[in-house]
Amino acid sequence: MSLELREVVLTYAPHTALECRALDGVSLRVEDGEFVGIMGRTGCGKSTLLQVAAGLMRPAEGTVLVDGEDIYAPGYRRSRLCERMGVLFQYPEKQLFETTVEREVSFALRHTDLTMAERRERVCRALELVGFDYQKVREQSPLGFSGGEKRRLAIAGVLAARPGILLLDEPIAGLDPVGRQEFLALTDRLCGEGVTVLLVSHNADALADHARRIVILENGVLAADGPVEQVFSRREELARWGVSPGQAAECAEQLRTRGEEVPPDVIRYGELLPYLLRMGRRRER
Amino acid sequence: MYIIRADNLRHSYWRSASAGYSLDGVSLTVQPGEMLAILGRNGSGKTTLARHLNVLVPIQEGELTVAGLDARQQSNVWKIRRTCGMVFQNPDNQFVSSVVEEDLAFGPENYGESGDAVAERVRRVLEAVGMSGFERRSPHLLSGGQKQRIAIAGVLALDPQVLILDEATAMLDPQGRQEVLEILRRLRDGGEKTLVMITHYAEEAAMAHRVAVMEGGKLLGEGPPRQVLADRELLDRAGLLPPMAVRAFYDLEREGIRLPACPLTMEELVDMLCPLS
Numbered sequence: 179m180s181l182e183l184r185e186v187v188l189t190y191a192p193h194t195a196l197e198c199r200a201l202d203g204v205s206l207r208v209e210d211g212e213f214v215g216i217m218g219r220t221g222c223g224k225s226t227l228l229q230v231a232a233g234l235m236r237p238a239e240g241t242v243l244v245d246g247e248d249i250y251a252p253g254y255r256r257s258r259l260c261e262r263m264g265v266l267f268q269y270p271e272k273q274l275f276e277t278t279v280e281r282e283v284s285f286a287l288r289h290t291d292l293t294m295a296e297r298r299e300r301v302c303r304a305l306e307l308v309g310f311d312y313q314k315v316r317e318q319s320p321l322g323f324s325g326g327e328k329r330r331l332a333i334a335g336v337l338a339a340r341p342g343i344l345l346l347d348e349p350i351a352g353l354d355p356v357g358r359q360e361f362l363a364l365t366d367r368l369c370g371e372g373v374t375v376l377l378v379s380h381n382a383d384a385l386a387d388h389a390r391r392i393v394i395l396e397n398g399v400l401a402a403d404g405p406v407e408q409v410f411s412r413r414e415e416l417a418r419w420g421v422s423p424g425q426a427a428e429c430a431e432q433l434r435t436r437g438e439e440v441p442p443d444v445i446r447y448g449e450l451l452p453y454l455l456r457m458g459r460r461r462e463r
Numbered sequence: 464m465y466i467i468r469a470d471n472l473r474h475s476y477w478r479s480a481s482a483g484y485s486l487d488g489v490s491l492t493v494q495p496g497e498m499l500a501i502l503g504r505n506g507s508g509k510t511t512l513a514r515h516l517n518v519l520v521p522i523q524e525g526e527l528t529v530a531g532l533d534a535r536q537q538s539n540v541w542k543i544r545r546t547c548g549m550v551f552q553n554p555d556n557q558f559v560s561s562v563v564e565e566d567l568a569f570g571p572e573n574y575g576e577s578g579d580a581v582a583e584r585v586r587r588v589l590e591a592v593g594m595s596g597f598e599r600r601s602p603h604l605l606s607g608g609q610k611q612r613i614a615i616a617g618v619l620a621l622d623p624q625v626l627i628l629d630e631a632t633a634m635l636d637p638q639g640r641q642e643v644l645e646i647l648r649r650l651r652d653g654g655e656k657t658l659v660m661i662t663h664y665a666e667e668a669a670m671a672h673r674v675a676v677m678e679g680g681k682l683l684g685e686g687p688p689r690q691v692l693a694d695r696e697l698l699d700r701a702g703l704l705p706p707m708a709v710r711a712f713y714d715l716e717r718e719g720i721r722l723p724a725c726p727l728t729m730e731e732l733v734d735m736l737c738p739l740s
Contacts, residue, residue, distance in 0.1 A: 220607040220636045268634075269553065322476065326505020352552060352633040354504035354663040355704040380636045422637035425666075425707050429729040436737045447707060454711055457736040458720035 179245050179262060179342035179374050181231055182207045186240035188230055188398075200226040201237065202398040208376060213369045215389030215406070216378045219420030223398040224378045225268065228345045231376065232265045244343070261290070264341030268348050270332030271325055279305070280316040282331060286339045304338040305331075307364060326357050333361070337368075344368065346377045350384060362388045382424030386410060386445045394419050411442035426450045433457075466530055466625060466657050467493040467516060473524035474511055474680075485511040487680035488525070495624070498651045498658040500668035500688070503677035504702040509661045512677065513629050516659065517547035530624055545574075547625040548618030552633050554610035555603070563589075563613055564598040570621045588616040592646050608639025612646055625657040626650065632667065644670070665692050665706045669727040676701045693725040708732040 188201040200223045208214055216224050229235045231242060233249045233256065241248050249259055267273070276282035283301045292300070302312040308330040320331050333349070344365065350358045362384055369375050379385055385392060385406065392409040394402040396419045402409050410416070410423040413431060422428065423445055430444040433453065440453050474486040485508050493499050503509040514520045515527060518540045527534040530546045551557055560566040567585045576584070589595045592612040597605070602613050611631055618626060628647070632640045648670060650656050660671060668674045669692060675685040678701040684691060691697065695713065698705050708726040715722060726732040 220639060322482075324506030325510070329505075348634070352505075352630060354702065355665075356702045357505055380640075382637075420636060420638050425729055429707075429733060432730070432733045433737065436733070436739065438737060447710070451711070451714055454715060454732070454736060455718055455720065458715045458718070458722070461736060462720055 180208060180210050180243075181343055181374060181376070182243040182246075183227075183231065184241045184243070186227075186230055186237045186242065188226055188235060188237045190226075192238070200398050201230065203240070204395070204398070204400050205240075206393060206400065206403065208374055210374060211369060211372045212391060213365065213375045213389045214377070214391045214393055215385035216376060216393050216395065217380065217382070217385070217419075217421050218395040218401070222395040222420075224395055225347050226398075227395065228265070228347050228376065228378060231343075232263050232345050233259045234265075257289075260286075261339060262342045264336040264339060264344045266333060266336050266344070266346045266349050268351075270336075270349075271328030273332060274320040274328055277319060278316065279310075279318050279320050279331060282320045283334045283338050285335060290339075300338045300340065301334075304334040307337055308334045309360060310334070326353055329353060330357075330361075333364075341373065343374045344376070346375065348378055348380075350379060350381060358384060380422075382410065382422055382445075383426065383447075386424050386426070394421055396420075407443040407445060410445040413442070464495070465492040465528075466495045467491070467659075468528045469512075469515070469525065470527070471525040472512070472515060472522070472527060474515070474520060475523065476511075484680045486515070489677075489680070489682050490525075491675060491682060491685075493625075493657060493659065495657055496654045497673065498647075498660065498671045500660045500662060500671035500674045501677060502662060502665065502668045502674055502691075502701070502703060504663055507677040507701070508680040509677050510629055511680075513549070513627050513659065513661050516625070516627055517544045517549055519549075545621060546623055547627055548621055548623035549627045549629065550611070550614050550618055550631045552630040554607060554614050554634070557614040557617065558602045558610075561601050561603065562598075563594075563600050563602055566602055566613065567617050567620045570617060574621070584620050584622075588619040591619055591649075592616045593642075606639060607635045608642035611635060611639065611643050615643070615646060623656075625659060627659045627661070629661045630663070631660075632662070632664075663703065665698065665703060665709075666728065668692060669706060676703070678702065688727055689725065692727055 183204055183206045186201050186204045190198045190200055218224055230237050236250050274282055283304055284297050287297045305312045350361055365375050389406055392406045401419050410427055416423055426447045427445040430440045430450055433440050444450050469489055469491045472486050472489045473484055475484050501509045518534050522535045529543045532539040532543050534543055558566050559569050564585050568581045571581045571584050592615055594612055632643050662668055669688045674688050674691040676683045683701050684697045693709050695705055706727055708729050711732055712722055712725045722735050726735055
């Protein structure tokens with residue numbers, strides 16, 4: 179599914195002393211099956227962007243199109259949007275409330291016309307996708323799981339609805355390195371199956387490995403939008419936007435300041451290693 | 464003399480052995496002024512351990528002494544909480560007031576301190592976290608790093624001997640994270656506070672004096688960062704990844720390039736590979 183924002187403006191607390199323009203004319207088009215990383219410092223409008231895209235906050239100006247249809251137009255069927263959009267808010271582990279894992283993960287399916295067998299099949303598959311054994315966990319209380327496990331349960335609850343677009347707000351912050359890798363492998367896989375993914379994160383290393391395109395917001399304005407190698411090589415601007423291009427890119431920059439020739443599009447560990455080896459060999463001699 | 468001494472702590476949230484233990488026989492000591500990093504993946508028991516240290520969960524099995532106080536005695540619980548301050552992951556959950564200075568005064572005022580003494584404390588802790596001048600601001604309107612620095616100041620205002628940080632940087636943007644780490648470095652170097660830092664970032668654990676690795680409610684190993692973080696086998700058993708610099712060290716070694724020591728940060732790696740002349 180494709181998603182398009184056209185000149186979107188959203189203002190919090192309009193006409194008050196606390197008025198804040200969270201999105202200020204943002205235009206963005208994301209194609210079917212794309213994986214886009216959204217970055218920018220705290221308060222730049224990332225979460226607001228996701229919520230407007232999810233149909234949760236009507237923008238003051240501009241339009242939001244899902245598969246070409248204006249989701250805020252009168253007469254648009256909101257229930258259809260709910261079936262197509264999977265939204266994972268920050269700290270989704272805090273939203274768990276049901277008595278059993280099965281009830282929790284199937285919650286979004288409650289108002290669909292799926293049969294019980296179909297629902298069970300979806301819950302089972304969603305739990306498997308996030309690494310749980312359905313038979314083992316289905317009757318357990320979600321509240322007894324650890325923080326990282328609850329996060330995975332919450333994700334399963336979103337996936338059970340089989341959304342065509344996934345809007346993920348900081349899904350990997352607070353996950354351990356292996357959990358992070360597993361989660362990103364899962365989003366890669368869903369993306370490969372045609373799901374469109376927008377993922378908000380501060381973790382440039384993770385985005386460099388998984389997203390092909392990076393969007394950066396600054397003060398509610400789209401500051402950059404392009405292929406990850408291109409965006410992450412704009413070093414001076416990144417610093418201004420409060421975005422770190424990740425450990426490998428930072429290291430490459432340090433090497434450059436010491437006179438080493440390292441191209442600006444070295445942003446991943448695998449790309450950095452040959453230069454480290456070159457220097458190591460020189461040092462040996 | 465240890466400030467924290469845990470002996471064979473065991474804890475089950477379900478109070479039943481069949482449900483498994485979140486802490487399964489943890490013994491640990493911490494010296495005054497030491498910075499200890501507790502490293503472990505999600506669900507390894509590190510938060511449960513941290514919550515024992517100021518008795519947010521009752522001691523079920525084993526012994527715990529904090530600043531000479533036996534944590535099993537109910538009468539010691541409040542004294543221990545005064546000794547051990549805790550900073551949590553989400554800065555937004557830790558404010559009680561909509562004005563920074565009132566938020567910071569909340570703790571000391573509750574302990575019955577006079578207005579002048581409280582004002583002086585607020586001034587001092589704001590300075591300690593580099594936030595002087597933010598007295599009249601609203602904590603909710605600050606950046607992530609600033610919020611977390613105010614949360615740390617709120618704990619410092621009670622002048623605890625021990626500061627426990629439970630993944631205090633996990634939700635911050637890169638700048639905010641650097642700001643908080645800088646404060647922690649300062650506190651570490653000051654040597655007055657004992658710091659217990661819960662994290663799953665091996666890169667952050669590198670700044671501690673000592674690193675303890677947890678998995679399955681047990682302590683898998685502990686030692687100086689240079690020993691623990693370079694121990695790939697140990698980190699692997701704990702479901703953790705080594706810092707990028709350690710990974711580079713071993714990748715270089717495989718190609719026959721030996722560095723004088725295993726670097727823990729990319730800065731150290733750069734210094735080793737191309738020293739400033």
